[in-house]
Amino acid sequence: KNEVEQSPQNLTAQEGEFITINCSYSVGISALHWLQQHPGGGIVSLFMLSSGKKKHGRLIATINIQEKHSSLHITASHPRDSAVYICAAFSDSGGGADGLTFGKGTHLIIQP
């Protein structure tokens, strides 16, 4: 069974700082999702990636398949970026209990 570890669990930073959230997984995967959840809110998929790097606005996600590691970066962070960021690793087992394994999430607070 895949184990997905995120770090840090909690992160408080000042507005404008460069933010990095890390995700490691234990077995091979077909894709990795980065998800965002605001308090009491729904889940928004930020990225799905299986190799390399993706960028969307101030968000950048990278993945290293050999090292089984992914990072989510936020440049010029803003208080509205405050949320829980969750990484989820998708195996090739076709869904179900082993299909998508979630990390516990990183609680990010950006102070003005």
Next chain:
Amino acid sequence: NAGVMQNPRHLVRRRGQEARLRCSPMKGHSHVYWYRQLPEEGLKFMVYLQKENIIDESGMPKERFSAEFPKEGPSILRIQQVVRGDSAAYFCASSPTGNSYGYTFGSGTRLTVV
């Protein structure tokens, strides 16, 4: 394309009542997944369905919980005789092929049992 639609967004039930949560997948998606997020905990898999079939229900509690995905209409997660411990956010996701391609989450239903 309206995305994955879940309703209601918020649901309040008294202990012992039934809760019905609905999930309409994206157009063209025939695979649906339900997840539960308990307060202060991460997302946990509950059940994986294709049209008219339950593929994997290993994450579902053995009693009071059931799920279906009929040929027509949304997927339904049904909780009978709700208890306070059922209070959680319930998310569904859908995909067209059962793998990671096109995997999309709904906004969730927040169930509160009073």
